Amino acid sequence: MGRVELANxxxxxSGVHGSSLGKVLEALKSGAGGAVTKSIGLQPREGYKExxxxxxxxxxxxxxxxxNPGAEAFSAELAPLRGKKLSIFVSIFGGDEREFAAVxxxxDPNEFVAYELNLSCPHVAGVGTEVGHDPELVSKVVSAVKSKTEKPVFVKLSPNTDKLVEIAQAAVDSGADGLTAVNTVRAMTIDxxxxxxxxxNGYGGLSGSAITPIALRCVYExxxxxxxxxxxxxxxxTWEHAVRFFLAGADAVQLGTATMRSFAMFNDINLGIVDYLEKKGFKSLRSIVGxxxxxxxxxxxxxEGTQ
Ligand SMILES: Cc1cc2nc3c(=O)[nH]c(=O)nc-3n(C[C@H](O)[C@H](O)[C@H](O)COP(=O)(O)O)c2cc1C
Known part of the structure; x- marks a missing residue:
């Protein structure tokens, strides 16, 4: 997938299992081809109360x-992984280009395969979508990050906008190596x-099967x-969901909410994808993307003979 190699x-x-690196490593051991860390900011943050x-x-x-524990503490957690060649994406957030650059x-001295810029959290003021819905700021953030690293940079987009393509364009024009679509859908429920x-916090972000058609539309677009x-x-x-995303144009899929129950599904879904490709007569996933x-x-x- 571009400059990033994934085993599958x-x-x-990002984030579904909290900020511990343990769960990221467990997912990789359980059959995930890659894993994104919790979003890390410059300073430690406690988050909202229950x-x-x-x-x-x-x-x-x-x-x-x-x-999250903040960039300095998280860097110390990543340090022992040097030399292990793990497909870890580090997700980062900030309020402006200077903060992203500082993170x-x-x-950056640590070993991981790519950054994922969280420009799409729907429930924290001053970061997330407040940054990610402003194409000019997106452009500044991506340029600042690119100027500070040789690693590939993915930009995680929000579905909560009618400017999806415009924002992605700003990211790609500023050097983004890839896109992740999507973060959660702004939502609420009442007791x-x-x-x-x-x-x-009142409102938050909806994830899970309810958002699949929205995410699929974003990838297709x-x-x-x-x-x-x-x-x-x-x-x-399920593997059927994954295949739908590939057909829409995704090179890989991320799993969040579904993994809260267990990581066993990584192997099951991988087998389902391989079986589907075989039954349809395609030699590689690449052939069906898009x-x-x-x-x-x-x-x-x-x-097209791309089987
Ligand atoms: C509890 C929880 C925490 C999350 N934390 C982050 C985060 O720190 N950074 C981020 O980019 N996305 C975060 N997300 C969004 C997920 O990475 C993902 O984009 C979203 O949940 C949609 O995928 P899913 O339906 O497979 O869960 C979080 C989602 C959940 C449910």
Whole structure:
């Protein structure tokens, strides 16, 4: 996938298991081809008080408030992994280009495969979508990060905008090596016994199968415009979901909420994908990426001789 090598196209999504590196390593051992860390900022953050998670039909709503140990402490956690060649993406956030650059400066001496810039958290003021919905600021952030590292840089986009392509364009024009689509969908639920919002923060971000069609549309739309690697993310829990994202144009998919139960699904989904490709007569995943954009779908992918 571009300059990033993955053993398989399934990647653990950022943050779902908190900020411990242990879960990232466990996912890799359990069959994930790559794994993204919790988003790391310059300073340590405690996050919001409980409740930060609420279950709803088809998913969960979270507003954790980006709790993380801060760049310096996280850099110390990453240091022992040098030489291990693990497919870890480090997710970072900040309020402006200077803060992003400072985080990169702290983390960059460590060994990991790429950055993922979280420009899309829907529930923390001053970072996330407030940065990620401003194409000019996106451009400044990506340029600043690129000037501080040789590592590939993925930009994680928000579905909560009608400027998806414009924002992605700003990122790609400024040197982004890839895109991740998408972060959570801004949402809320209300506790009918107290009559109050269920989360301490009021609103949060919806994840899980409820957002899959939205994420799929974002990936499809991005693939119409861009050639860079795309990681699809949103409610993937079966091989069928993963295949849909590949057909829409994703080179890899990230799994978040579904992995809260267990990491066993990585192997099952990988087997399902291999079996599907075999049954359809394709030798590689590459052949079907973006096939839904062809007039006759897979039939055209096959005709192009790319099996
Ligand atoms: C509890 C929780 C914490 C999350 N933390 C982060 C985070 O720190 N950074 C980030 O970019 N995305 C974060 N996300 C979003 C996920 O990485 C992912 O984009 C989203 O959940 C959609 O994928 P899914 O439906 O497979 O979970 C978080 C999601 C959840 C549920």
């Amino acid at each position: 196209p399934l990647v653990l999504a 409740p930060t998670l609420a279950e709803v039909e088809g998913g969960i709503i979270n507003a954790a408030g980006l709790p 990169v400066k702290e983390l 009918i016994s107290s009559g109050k919002p269920a989360l301490s 991005l693939r119409e415009w861009f050639d860079v690697p795309i990681m699809g993310c949103g409610g993937v829990s 096939a839904a954009h062809h007039k006759r779908g897979l039939a055209d992918a096959a005709r």
